[in-house]
Amino acid sequence: MFSLTVRDHVMIAHSFQGEVFGPAQRLHGATFVVDATFHRAELDADNIVVDIGLATVQLKEVLDAFNYRNLDELPEFKGVNTSTEFLARHIADRIAERIHDGKLGELARGIAEIEVTLRESHVAWAGYRRAL
Amino acid sequence: MFSLTVRDHVMIAHSFQGEVFGPAQRLHGATFVVDATFHRAELDADNIVVDIGLATVQLKEVLDAFNYRNLDELPEFKGVNTSTEFLARHIADRIAERIHDGKLGELARGIAEIEVTLRESHVAWAGYRRAL
Amino acid sequence: MFSLTVRDHVMIAHSFQGEVFGPAQRLHGATFVVDATFHRAELDADNIVVDIGLATVQLKEVLDAFNYRNLDELPEFKGVNTSTEFLARHIADRIAERIHDGKLGELARGIAEIEVTLRESHVAWAGYRRAL
Amino acid sequence: MFSLTVRDHVMIAHSFQGEVFGPAQRLHGATFVVDATFHRAELDADNIVVDIGLATVQLKEVLDAFNYRNLDELPEFKGVNTSTEFLARHIADRIAERIHDGKLGELARGIAEIEVTLRESHVAWAGYRRAL
Amino acid sequence: MFSLTVRDHVMIAHSFQGEVFGPAQRLHGATFVVDATFHRAELDADNIVVDIGLATVQLKEVLDAFNYRNLDELPEFKGVNTSTEFLARHIADRIAERIHDGKLGELARGIAEIEVTLRESHVAWAGYRRAL
Amino acid sequence: MFSLTVRDHVMIAHSFQGEVFGPAQRLHGATFVVDATFHRAELDADNIVVDIGLATVQLKEVLDAFNYRNLDELPEFKGVNTSTEFLARHIADRIAERIHDGKLGELARGIAEIEVTLRESHVAWAGYRRAL
Secondary structure, X not given: OEEEEEEEEEEXXXXXXXXXXXXHHOOEEEEEEEEEEEEEOOOOOOOOOOOHHHHHHHHHHHHHOOOOOEHHHOHHHOOOOXXXXXXXXXXXXXXXXXXXXXXXXXXXXXXXXXXXXXXXXXXXXXXXXXXO | OEEEEEEEEEEEXXXXXXXXXXXXXXXXXXXXXXXXXXXXXXXXXXXOOOOHHHHHHHHHHHHXXXXXXEHHHOHHHOOOOOOHHHHXXXXXXXXXXXXXXXXXXXXXXXXXXXXXXXXXXXXXXXXXXXXX | OEEEEEEEEEEEEEOOOOHHXXXXXXXXXXXXXXEEEEEEOOOOOOOOOOOHHHHXXXXXXXXXXXXOOEHHHOHHHOOOOOOHHHHHHHHHHHHHHHHHOOOOOHHHHXXXXXXXXXXXXXXXXXXXXXXX | OEEXXXXXXXXXXXXXXXXXXXXXXXXXXXXXXXXXXXEEOOOOOOOOOOOHHHHHHHHHHHHHOOOOOEHHHXXXXXXXXXXXXXXXXXXXXXXXXXXXXXOOOHHHHHOOEEEEEEEEEOOEEEEEEEEO | OEEEEEEEEEEEEEOOOOHHHHHHHOOEEXXXXXXXXXXXOOOOOOOOOOOHHHHHHHHHHHHHXXXXXXXXXXXXXXXXXXXXXXXXXXXXXXXXXXXXXXXXXXXXXXXXXXXXXXXEEOOXXXXXXXXX | OEEEEEEEEEEEEEOOOOHXXXXXXXXXXXXXXXXXXXXXXXXOOOOOOOOHHHHHHHHHHHHHOOOOOEHHHXXXXXXXXXXXXXXXHHHHHHHHHHHHOOOOOHHHHHOOEEEEEEEEEOOEEEXXXXXO
C-alpha cells in the first residue's frame, strides 16, 4: 500500500461545551498543523499516489473555509464541539468530496483511503481515517 | 477510525543481555519520548476520543513508576531485556488496565485500540499496538 | 556562554487591528509552543544554568495567566496587537520579574539573559531576547 | 503488533516526465529523509523486533546504491518517474530481499511487514508498506 | 532584540568541485528547508517585526529563482561551489535587497539583521547572518 | 557570520548530587541529541565553513568516549554533576582541541566559535558557546 502526505495549517478560535473540557470551555484558540494522507494500492499512470501540487491546493481550499475564524460562529459548526478529532473527520470528508468531484485529477479516483491528522501542540494530536 | 495522541517522556538507565546488543550491554541510559495513541470507531458523547487531560495524567502516572530509575534494579524487569519495543508494550498494557479501571473516564471504554511509540533518539523509535 | 531551554505551550484566541493583518483581523486563535531560554556566563554551584524543574513550573505559571483565554478581553492586552513577537517579550518580562523575585532559586540571579521563542505554526515563529 | 524504525537520508538529482509535474520536469534534486519500519507480531528471543545496528547498516547500504547520484542516469531507473512513493517501494523491496538473505540476522525472518517513508520536505512525504 | 522567522523550501540539483566533497562531486541534489529570520531592536507601529505574509511571499520569490533547477547550469552560480552555507548568504543578500527596495513594507526598513538557515537533512544545516 | 551544524546522539547513565535535582539524584539515564555548530566570518577556499564529513566523524569520536557508559564511573567525571549544560561544554572543548590538532582539516583553523546543544527530551535542552 502506497501513501502520500501534504501538510498545511489553520488558526482558529473556538470554545467547548462540557465539564470534561475544564478551562477549554472558555473561548480560546489553536493552530492546527494539518497532515492529509492519501492511500492507494497501486500507483497511477504517472507513478504517483496523487499530484502533490493538486493535493496541496485542495487541502488549502478546504482549510480556507474556516481559517482565521471563530468556529463557534460558523453555521456548519453551530452547537458542535469542534474537537481536534471532529475537525480531522470534517477535513477528511471535504477532501473525499473533492476527489469524487475530480478536483485532485481523474487518476485520484484510485485513492482507497484518506487520513487526516491535526497537531494542536507539540504534545497532542488527533486524526481520522476513512475509505474513499 | 478516530485517533488521539498525547506525548510525555521518561529518563531511565538500563543494560542489555546478549551479544547482539554490542556496547549497549554496558549500563547506559535513554530518554524515551512516549506517544500514547487511542483509536476508536466513533467519537463519544463529548465528540472526543478521550479527554486529553485525563489521558495526559494517566500516561504520566504510568511513566512515573519507572522514571529516573535503573530498570535493571526494578523487580518487574528482573532478567528482562527492557528494549524500546518491550517497554512500548509494557506501557500500552498499563494504560489498557487503567482504561478498564475507568481511570480515563467511563466513555473511554469505547476505545478500540492503544498504540504506544517510544522515540529513543532522532534516528530510532519503536512501538506496540494492541486491542483494548 | 551557557544556555538552558524549557518548552511549554498555550492556546489562545485574539484578533489584530491594522490592514496589514488581512484575515487575521478577524477573531481567530493560535497554539504557541513556547521555548524559554536562560543564558549565563558560568554555571552555578550545582553545575547548572537553572533548575529545569523550577524553570518549567515558573514558565507554566506565566502562561497560565492567559492560557485558554481570548486576549482581546484581558485588561492587560486592551487595545494592543498581541502579535507573536509582542507576546514573546511579555513572557520574557514576566520570567525576568520572577527571577528577580527569587522564584527560580537564589542561584538563578546569575542569569545574564532571557530569550523566549513562540512557534505559531510549522512555518512561522517569533522571539525576544533581553538582559536580566 | 510491534514495530521498530530506523532513519537515514539520501541526496539525489532527478527529473520527471509528464505535464502533471510542472517545474519538476526540469532536472532538480531532493534530500529524502528515509524511515524504515519493521513490523512483527511477537518479539524475538532477544526481546526485540530486529537489531537496530543491523537495520541501520542495511538501510544505509540500500541507500548508498543511489546516494549522491542523478537517478535519470542509473540503468535501473531508466525511463521511470522516480517519484517519492516509487522510491519508497524500491527501498522497501531491497530491504525485504536482505531480510530473506539473512543480512538482518536469522531472527529477522519473523518480520511480518516493512514500511518505508521518505520525507522530501517539511510539508510532503510518501511511503510504501508491504508484507515480507 | 526581537525576531521573526518564516519557513519555505527549495529542491535543487548541483555538484561540487574539490576532493573534500567526496561523492558529492557527482551531480546530486538536495531539499533545503529555508528559515529566514528578521531581527530588530523595536517593534514597528503595528507591533510586529515584519508582516508574516509579506515575508513569506518575498522569501518564496527569492527561492523561485532557482527552485527545481540544476544550479550548475545557472549563470549566476557558474564555477561556484553552491554549498549550503554559500546559498544561505545568497538568499540573505537577495532578501536584504528586497527590504531596501521596500518590498517587505516601508516599516521593514527598521530591520537590523537577517539570518538565513538551510536544513539539508535531519542531521546537517548551515546559516548566514548579516546586518541590513 | 556563517555557521554549519552537524547532529549525532549519545545514550548514557548518570546520577546527580544535590537536593535541587530531586528524583534525578537516583541513577537514571538520557539520550542526548547533540548539535555541534561551527561559526566563522568568511568561508574557506572550498566555499564552506568546515567539511561536513570531517565534522561528523570528529563529533562521533568525541561522543564515543562516553557513549553507552555510566558517567558516574568514568574517571574524568568523578564527583562532577554531569548536567546537560556541563556536557555541552565538555563536548565543545573536545571539538576545539581537535580543530587545534588539525583533525577537521587545515582550513578549519579559521573557525571562530563553537556551539554545542544537547537535547535531552522534546521539552528541554542546553548548550554552550565558546571562542576557538
